[in-house]
Amino acid sequence: xxxxxxxxxxxxxxxxxxxxxxxxxxxxxxxxxxxxxxxxxxxxxxxxxxxxxxxxxxxxxxxxxxxxxxxxxxxxxxxxxxxxxxxxxxxxxxxxxxxxxxxxxxxxxxxxxxxxxxxxxxxxxxxxxxxxxxxxxxxx
Amino acid sequence: xxxxxxxxxxxxxxxxxxxxxxxxxxxxxxxxxxxxxxxxxxxxxxxxxxxxxxxxxxxxxxxxxxxxxxxxxxxxxxxxxxxxxxxxxxxxxxxxxxxxxxxxxxxxxxxxxxxxxxxxxxxxxxxxxxxxxxxxxxxxxxxxxxxxxxxxxxxxxxxxxxxxxxxxxxxxxxxxxxxxxxxxxxxxxxxxxxxxxxxxxxxxxxxxxxxxxxxxxxxxxxxxxxxxxxxxxxxxxxxxxxxxxxxxxxxxxxxxxxxxxxxxxxxxxxxxxxxxxxxxxxxxxxxxxxxxxxxxxxxxxxxxxxxxxxxxxxxxxxxxxxxxxxxxxxxxxxxxxxxxxxxxxxxxxxxxxxxxxxxxxxxxxxxxxxxxxxxxxxxxxxxxxxxxxxxxxxxxxxxxxxxxxxxxxxxxxxxxxxxxxxxxxxxxxxxxxxxxxxxxxxxxxxxxxxxxxxxxxxxxxxxxxxxxxxxxx
Numbered sequence: 001x002x003x004x005x006x007x008x009x010x011x012x013x014x015x016x017x018x019x020x021x022x023x024x025x026x027x028x029x030x031x032x033x034x035x036x037x038x039x040x041x042x043x044x045x046x047x048x049x050x051x052x053x054x055x056x057x058x059x060x061x062x063x064x065x066x067x068x069x070x071x072x073x074x075x076x077x078x079x080x081x082x083x084x085x086x087x088x089x090x091x092x093x094x095x096x097x098x099x100x101x102x103x104x105x106x107x108x109x110x111x112x113x114x115x116x117x118x119x120x121x122x123x124x125x126x127x128x129x130x131x132x133x134x135x136x137x138x139x140x
Numbered sequence: 141x142x143x144x145x146x147x148x149x150x151x152x153x154x155x156x157x158x159x160x161x162x163x164x165x166x167x168x169x170x171x172x173x174x175x176x177x178x179x180x181x182x183x184x185x186x187x188x189x190x191x192x193x194x195x196x197x198x199x200x201x202x203x204x205x206x207x208x209x210x211x212x213x214x215x216x217x218x219x220x221x222x223x224x225x226x227x228x229x230x231x232x233x234x235x236x237x238x239x240x241x242x243x244x245x246x247x248x249x250x251x252x253x254x255x256x257x258x259x260x261x262x263x264x265x266x267x268x269x270x271x272x273x274x275x276x277x278x279x280x281x282x283x284x285x286x287x288x289x290x291x292x293x294x295x296x297x298x299x300x301x302x303x304x305x306x307x308x309x310x311x312x313x314x315x316x317x318x319x320x321x322x323x324x325x326x327x328x329x330x331x332x333x334x335x336x337x338x339x340x341x342x343x344x345x346x347x348x349x350x351x352x353x354x355x356x357x358x359x360x361x362x363x364x365x366x367x368x369x370x371x372x373x374x375x376x377x378x379x380x381x382x383x384x385x386x387x388x389x390x391x392x393x394x395x396x397x398x399x400x401x402x403x404x405x406x407x408x409x410x411x412x413x414x415x416x417x418x419x420x421x422x423x424x425x426x427x428x429x430x431x432x433x434x435x436x437x438x439x440x441x442x443x444x445x446x447x448x449x450x451x452x453x454x455x456x457x458x459x460x461x462x463x464x465x466x467x468x469x470x471x472x473x474x475x476x477x478x479x480x481x482x483x484x485x486x487x488x489x490x491x492x493x494x495x496x497x498x499x500x501x502x503x504x505x506x507x508x509x510x511x512x513x514x515x516x517x518x519x520x521x522x523x524x525x526x527x528x529x530x531x532x533x534x535x536x537x538x539x540x541x542x543x544x545x546x547x548x549x550x551x552x553x554x555x556x557x558x559x560x561x562x563x564x565x566x567x568x569x570x571x572x573x574x575x576x577x578x579x580x581x582x583x584x585x586x587x588x589x590x591x592x593x594x595x596x597x598x599x600x601x602x603x604x605x606x607x608x609x610x611x612x613x
Contacts (some may be wrong), residue, residue: 024297070455079247080249088457122263127268
């Protein structure tokens with residue numbers, strides 16, 4: 001094992017998945033498989049990851065009975081409950097962070113890829129970093 | 141492959157996620173020993189905003205007339221409790237101060253929430269993202285020297301919506317997002333920049349704003365009613381109004397303030413209730429995006445049902461702040477930015493120049509607008525109160541639609557042009573302090589500026605308010 005393997009891998013390129021606004025302003029990402037990942041990742045796996053993310057964001061933004069109740073209660077207290085209560089969105093964001101970490105560990109890191117949580121990019125893009133593959137030929 | 145192949149590691153390539161603060165990694169657990177303490181993201185925020193309490197509270201750079209708004213509300217309610225409540229409690233019911241107190245609490249809390257909450261600012265694109273988008277734009281354009289189109293079309297609910305490219309934030313703006321020139325940020329579901337609250341009104345603080353104006357209209361109407369009742373009761377038995385006013389001089393002040401405010405605030409509440417029920421923003425309404433003037437256009441965001449629209453706007457889940465003000469910059473980045481102090485200073489002076497040119501640009505535009513408006517004022521739209529609030533953001537981007545709005549806008553753009561100049565001189569020195577001195581907390585410098593600029597805008601704003609009311613009648 002040489003020192004190179006212990007160093008941080010260099011970034012080869014980054015792929016950005018833009019938002020899909022066809023359903024309005026809700027948070028949804030395009031599921032189009034980027035060409036740069038063709039050699040690295042299975043298309044089905046990729047689509048599954050993005051679709052799950054989209055579903056999680058839809059859950060966060062869901063306007064239903066529970067969120068109405070939360071909203072009405074918040075209005076009655078002049079929105080001061082937001083100071084002490086975790087909102088539905090924040091709860092789901094934590095879930096998303098855990099999911100992305102899990103996906104990175106299981107699927108993406110072994111293929112030299114890294115998924116960046118969209119919240120770190122202002123929910124604009126899903127950034128996938130492709131690392132240079134140096135492990136080939138280093139004798140495993 | 142060479143064994144001694146060294147490659148420069150970019151900070152963005154580091155797999156450690158940025159929200160985890162450095163103390164967890166142990167490399168800056170003793171900040172006292174670190175020559176450069178880890179910086180929080182709000183300290184390097186590119187927009188024109190002010191941050192207090194270590195990033196917990198944020199406002200626009202120009203606080204507008206927020207001090208005046210607070211002063212008016214506090215003075216009127218204070219006078220109400222001092223002069224009117226004792227009399228009315230004795231002669232009518234003790235519920236009156238209770239109701240007044242609850243309404244006042246609502247008004248102040250929601251006002252402060254509107255002013256201090258992130259309106260839904262979109263962080264600017266990272267350099268990699270911007271480069272990727274540029275590449276995409278260049279690919280779609282031709283190889284001739286005509287600049288590639290900077291708009292993207294998307295179909296939402298069978299309606300074609302054009303997404304514009306923001307040159308400052310280097311990204312295609314999501315639908316309903318607009319760039320506020322006063323705050324220099326793209327704000328999601330941008331409604332308007334409100335000088336009365338000193339902040340933009342957008343996706344995250346619209347419900348606070350709406351609750352503020354509704355509760356303020358109730359409070360103003362309530363105080364007006366109580367003062368009228370009080371004076372009427374005092375003036376009974378042939379004593380006369382003059383006698384009543386002499387006995388309770390505070391009531392006269394309240395009467396004047398409430399009489400002039402209640403119409404505009406009620407009008408504003410009514411207008412925003414219409415906007416909420418049809419799921420539109422002030423920006424869209426003023427630009428006439430969905431009014432059907434040009435062909436068959438409908439609002440693609442409306443759910444079709446008034447109740448559902450209201451619920452989705454006011455009771456929907458609270459979206460998170462996307463700018464992560466209190467997150468720490470990664471250790472490398474904070475060291476890099478600390479090392480680039482000189483660059484920051486020049487950038488700061490550049491942005492001040494931008495602010496100054498913005499100010500003169502505002503003045504020039506308002507001057508030309510006033511010239512044009514004085515010659516022809518084609519429409520007197522009922523939402524005169526509203527257009528006063530939406531002035532600078534749309535004036536800078538699109539001066540032409542403003543000609544159709546009422547003359548009220550003219551007075552406010554003039555005064556914002558005036559109010560912006562005292563801010564420039566005072567914030568300039570603060571800004572340079574902020575850039576260079578980073579060992580002691582820049583928040584202290586920022587704290588000093590609003591108090592020093594208090595006297596400036598309020599006197600001018602009084603004229604502005606007076607001017608505004610003359611145009612309403």
